Amino acid sequence: MEDRMGQELPGKKKNLILEAAAEVFARRGFHGSTVEEIAQRAGVGKGTIYEYFSSKKDLFHQLITAVMEEMITDLRKRIDQAGEVQEKLRILVEEGLNHFQRLEQISKILMTEVKNARDEEIKEIFLQKHESIIGLISGVIEEGMKEGRFRQVDKLLAAQLFIGTLSSIIVSTTIYNRERKTSINAVLDLFLHGIST
Amino acid sequence: MEDRMGQELPGKKKNLILEAAAEVFARRGFHGSTVEEIAQRAGVGKGTIYEYFSSKKDLFHQLITAVMEEMITDLRKRIDQAGEVQEKLRILVEEGLNHFQRLEQISKILMTEVKNARDEEIKEIFLQKHESIIGLISGVIEEGMKEGRFRQVDKLLAAQLFIGTLSSIIVSTTIYNRERKTSINAVLDLFLHGIST
Amino acid sequence: MEDRMGQELPGKKKNLILEAAAEVFARRGFHGSTVEEIAQRAGVGKGTIYEYFSSKKDLFHQLITAVMEEMITDLRKRIDQAGEVQEKLRILVEEGLNHFQRLEQISKILMTEVKNARDEEIKEIFLQKHESIIGLISGVIEEGMKEGRFRQVDKLLAAQLFIGTLSSIIVSTTIYNRERKTSINAVLDLFLHGIST
Amino acid sequence: MEDRMGQELPGKKKNLILEAAAEVFARRGFHGSTVEEIAQRAGVGKGTIYEYFSSKKDLFHQLITAVMEEMITDLRKRIDQAGEVQEKLRILVEEGLNHFQRLEQISKILMTEVKNARDEEIKEIFLQKHESIIGLISGVIEEGMKEGRFRQVDKLLAAQLFIGTLSSIIVSTTIYNRERKTSINAVLDLFLHGIST
DNA sequence: CATGAATGAGTATTCATTCAT
DNA sequence: TATGAATGAATACTCATTCAT
Numbered sequence: 169m170e171d172r173m174g175q176e177l178p179g180k181k182k183n184l185i186l187e188a189a190a191e192v193f194a195r196r197g198f199h200g201s202t203v204e205e206i207a208q209r210a211g212v213g214k215g216t217i218y219e220y221f222s223s224k225k226d227l228f229h230q231l232i233t234a235v236m237e238e239m240i241t242d243l244r245k246r247i248d249q250a251g252e253v254q255e256k257l258r259i260l261v262e263e264g265l266n267h268f269q270r271l272e273q274i275s276k277i278l279m280t281e282v283k284n285a286r287d288e289e290i291k292e293i294f295l296q297k298h299e300s301i302i303g304l305i306s307g308v309i310e311e312g313m314k315e316g317r318f319r320q321v322d323k324l325l326a327a328q329l330f331i332g333t334l335s336s337i338i339v340s341t342t343i344y345n346r347e348r349k350t351s352i353n354a355v356l357d358l359f360l361h362g363i364s365t
Numbered sequence: 366m367e368d369r370m371g372q373e374l375p376g377k378k379k380n381l382i383l384e385a386a387a388e389v390f391a392r393r394g395f396h397g398s399t400v401e402e403i404a405q406r407a408g409v410g411k412g413t414i415y416e417y418f419s420s421k422k423d424l425f426h427q428l429i430t431a432v433m434e435e436m437i438t439d440l441r442k443r444i445d446q447a448g449e450v451q452e453k454l455r456i457l458v459e460e461g462l463n464h465f466q467r468l469e470q471i472s473k474i475l476m477t478e479v480k481n482a483r484d485e486e487i488k489e490i491f492l493q494k495h496e497s498i499i500g501l502i503s504g505v506i507e508e509g510m511k512e513g514r515f516r517q518v519d520k521l522l523a524a525q526l527f528i529g530t531l532s533s534i535i536v537s538t539t540i541y542n543r544e545r546k547t548s549i550n551a552v553l554d555l556f557l558h559g560i561s562t
Numbered sequence: 563m564e565d566r567m568g569q570e571l572p573g574k575k576k577n578l579i580l581e582a583a584a585e586v587f588a589r590r591g592f593h594g595s596t597v598e599e600i601a602q603r604a605g606v607g608k609g610t611i612y613e614y615f616s617s618k619k620d621l622f623h624q625l626i627t628a629v630m631e632e633m634i635t636d637l638r639k640r641i642d643q644a645g646e647v648q649e650k651l652r653i654l655v656e657e658g659l660n661h662f663q664r665l666e667q668i669s670k671i672l673m674t675e676v677k678n679a680r681d682e683e684i685k686e687i688f689l690q691k692h693e694s695i696i697g698l699i700s701g702v703i704e705e706g707m708k709e710g711r712f713r714q715v716d717k718l719l720a721a722q723l724f725i726g727t728l729s730s731i732i733v734s735t736t737i738y739n740r741e742r743k744t745s746i747n748a749v750l751d752l753f754l755h756g757i758s759t
Numbered sequence: 760m761e762d763r764m765g766q767e768l769p770g771k772k773k774n775l776i777l778e779a780a781a782e783v784f785a786r787r788g789f790h791g792s793t794v795e796e797i798a799q800r801a802g803v804g805k806g807t808i809y810e811y812f813s814s815k816k817d818l819f820h821q822l823i824t825a826v827m828e829e830m831i832t833d834l835r836k837r838i839d840q841a842g843e844v845q846e847k848l849r850i851l852v853e854e855g856l857n858h859f860q861r862l863e864q865i866s867k868i869l870m871t872e873v874k875n876a877r878d879e880e881i882k883e884i885f886l887q888k889h890e891s892i893i894g895l896i897s898g899v900i901e902e903g904m905k906e907g908r909f910r911q912v913d914k915l916l917a918a919q920l921f922i923g924t925l926s927s928i929i930v931s932t933t934i935y936n937r938e939r940k941t942s943i944n945a946v947l948d949l950f951l952h953g954i955s956t
Numbered sequence: 957c958a959t960g961a962a963t964g965a966g967t968a969t970t971c972a973t974t975c976a977t
Numbered sequence: 978t979a980t981g982a983a984t985g986a987a988t989a990c991t992c993a994t995t996c997a998t
């Protein structure tokens with residue numbers, strides 16, 4: 169899978185930078201991150217970043233868009249493959265947890281680091297993508313309600329709560345060093361119990 | 366209540382600064398905030414901040430400590446005043462939402478803006494306080510389990526989920542402009558349904 | 563005339579910076595000058611410049627405006643004090659030569675360093691001021707034509723030529739190390755001979 | 760006249776670059792110009808410039824030398840072809856104006872953009888060439904004095920003034936959008952009137 | 957020869973912190 | 978105490994120059 173004889177995959181370097189940026193921005197936030205560190209982590213020179221992105225802000229912007237796009241596509245695929253709604257939710261959690269973790273991180277950065285109109289614009293784009301994901305989850309919940317498996321609830325709020333639930337899993341595993349499997353089961357049990365008839 | 370003839374209540378100016386800092390840090394994160402803006406919002410000179418705090422980091426540190434301390438004290442008082450466990454949870458939500466919102470904001474800042482060992486230290490202090498609050502909530506849940514009102518669940522995880530639940534309320538009211546009362550009822554219903562026998 | 567006991571004249575530091583900037587910009591052009599060097603020559607810290615000017619471009623802008631303003635005021639005063647038109651021209655040269663040297667330098671910088679729309683704007687302001695000076699000189703020439711001392715010529719072109727003439731004096735003294743007095747007399751003689759009846 | 764089948768005239772690409780450089784340096788000065796823009800305007804790759812010139816500074820250096828050399832050769836030829844001295848001066852102006860415009864631009868750049876000893880060296884070379892041109896003009900003036908057509912004046916200063924006069928024409932046509940022919944006649948009339956017996 | 961992707965030295969600008977008043 | 982003018986370390990960004998293809 170590696171490039172042979174110095175032949176590079178197209179866009180390889182850009183992806184290297186995006187991956188490095190994801191890592192650094194997640195750890196330090198936007199203002200706390202330096203282009204220098206992103207470059208070092210990507211293994212490229214500082215100037216190279218500006219070959220692919222017009223500014224630090226543009227890099228952040230493209231990163232968010234790419235991550236959200238990938239998340240939506242992947243989650244949609246997984247949901248369509250699954251059978252029952254309860255199974256769909258479980259799969260969403262188990263397979264989508266990494267995605268949601270990134271959603272959390274981006275959300276955190278965006279919600280606490282607004283400086284000007286341009287930032288609001290980026291925030292707006294994020295919220296649009298975020299709504300897509302909420303819509304995706306609320307679709308599953310609606311399906312469950314139609315099948316009579318779930319109680320009649322506000323599906324958007326329930327979807328929102330579902331993400332809050334995932335957030336709990338992420339926090340409990342990250343901060344408290346819990347085993348992920350245990351957390352998933354316990355938290356999902358509580359959520360499903362809450363929503364089921 | 367106002368100070369007369371320039372006579373100031375002790376610590377009044379320090380509190381002004383802390384309040385201003387809470388506001389600014391919440392909106393811009395740590396690196397995105399400037400001492401200048403905090404000073405202006407507090408209505409004091411930039412140098413004055415350094416009369417009460419040794420550095421921007423120290424201000425942030427003291428802010429977190431103060432906010433958490435106040436939160437724990439207030440929540441403990443409200444819980445002790447309430448009667449049944451379900452009522453305790455409802456009161457925790459209704460009365461404690463502002464506290465939790467601040468908890469969210471601080472958590473976001475801390476989790477995404479780590480630069481060095483000193484930051485980790487601050488993070489550690491925050492986590493200790495955070496655990497106090499988790500303990501406080503898990504205490505209520507344990508009480509409910511003993512009374513047979515709640516199912517036998519992992520009380521720490523449930524407490525964690527409870528905060529995730531509150532997070533949902535905050536997000537749905539903030540981002541989606543939902544009415545707070547409706548969100549509270551719907552989300553609390555789901556949580557209680559999930560945890561009850 | 564010096565400030566006593568550390569008491570500073572108002573705007574003193576801003577003027578220090580403007581003087582240093584005049585010197586550096588004249589020698590190196592806009593792009594060739596560094597804020598660092600201007601700061602050092604002004605004997606202030608780099609950051610101090612940004613206390614008085616919002617950007618390097620703003621410093622340049624304010625410098626041009628200030629220099630042109632001073633030049634126009636001073637030249638107008640000298641002309642009004644003089645008697646005959648030929649005397650006026652001589653005085654304009656002798657007393658105004660330093661001003662014109664600065665006019666030359668600024669003009670050179672402006673005419674060769676245009677990068678964007680903002681630059682065109684600055685250039686426009688300069689041209690307005692430049693026209694004021696042309697108008698001032700052409701006024702003297704018109705006066706001379708009315709008195710019958712000068713031939714009927716295109717007064718604006720003649721004024722333009724007068725500045726070209728001064729430029730010659732400046733170049734011949736600066737580059738060829740000529741004595742200023744000799745250059746003034748010789749060149750002025752040629753100009754007056756050319757314009758007189 | 761076009762190259763056929765990719766076969767290029769020797770030095771053709773080098774000339775393309777020199778022409779592009781002349782244009783860009785004239786518009787933006789030395790520090791304001793980028794190698795990138797020069798390459799684009801020349802229709803070659805950025806790296807190609809370094810095939811013909813060792814550095815940006817070297818390109819500038821060679822450009823000045825080439826322009827001055829061409830100017831001197833061409834002006835000498837035109838002067839030798841003309842008859843009377845007054846006619847020589849007129850021809851110098853009419854035919855040499857484009858050359859003098861470039862002289863002006865290069866002079867402006869050189870006089871305002873000195874950074875180090877190396878620059879002084881380039882400036883020195885320019886001054887030598889400049890003196891050749893002054894000598895060329897002062898030769899014509901001397902000729903006129905010998906013929907009794909011109910007054911006895913400092914021929915070097917007069918030559919200097921002649922270039923200042925041309926500068927006026929260039930400025931009045933460039934900045935004030937005057938018709939070139941009118942400016943030439945008016946300014947030349949003043950100069951000749953000034954120098955003639 | 958020709959190219960342009962990659963690079964890092966160099967610069968404008970910001971902002972936490974100090975200190976004279 | 979309280980202040981804000983002054984500062985320079987830190988950082989985003991540019992661009993001359995190199996070098997693999």
